[in-house]
Amino acid sequence: MAAKKTRKMTGEQERWLQTVPNRYKPSYIKAMTIKSAVAAIRAKCYECNAYENAIKRTHECHIISCPLWPHRPGNTEWPKNDRSLGSYEKKGQNH
Numbered sequence: 001m002a003a004k005k006t007r008k009m010t011g012e013q014e015r016w017l018q019t020v021p022n023r024y025k026p027s028y029i030k031a032m033t034i035k036s037a038v039a040a041i042r043a044k045c046y047e048c049n050a051y052e053n054a055i056k057r058t059h060e061c062h063i064i065s066c067p068l069w070p071h072r073p074g075n076t077e078w079p080k081n082d083r084s085l086g087s088y089e090k091k092g093q094n095h
C-alpha cells in the first residue's frame, strides 16, 4: 500500500487551528496535511456550520446549490449509483 502524501501546516494554518474546537481539530488537521478531497470537504462542511452540532448539521444540510453538497459527509439521500443533482431536483426536494 502506498504511503499517503502529507504536508506540514503553515504558521497561519497552525494559528487558525487554535480557533477550531477540539472535537473538530482532527478533521481540520487531516484536511490540511493529507491529500484527500474527502477530508477537505468534511472539514469545510464542519466549518460552514460554525462547529455547532456540525456533524448532524452537515448530514442534514439543505443548501443544494453548494458545490460540496453532493459530496458532503452523510449524504445518503441519493442512491449510490445516482448522485447527480438533476435526479434530486426531479424529486422536488430542492431548497
Ligand code: SF4
Pocket (backbone or CB within 6 Å): 044, 045, 046, 048, 049, 057, 058, 061, 062, 063, 066, 067, 068, 069, 070, 072
Ligand atoms: S454542503 Fe452544506 S455544510 Fe457543506 S459547505 Fe456546503 S452548505 Fe456548508
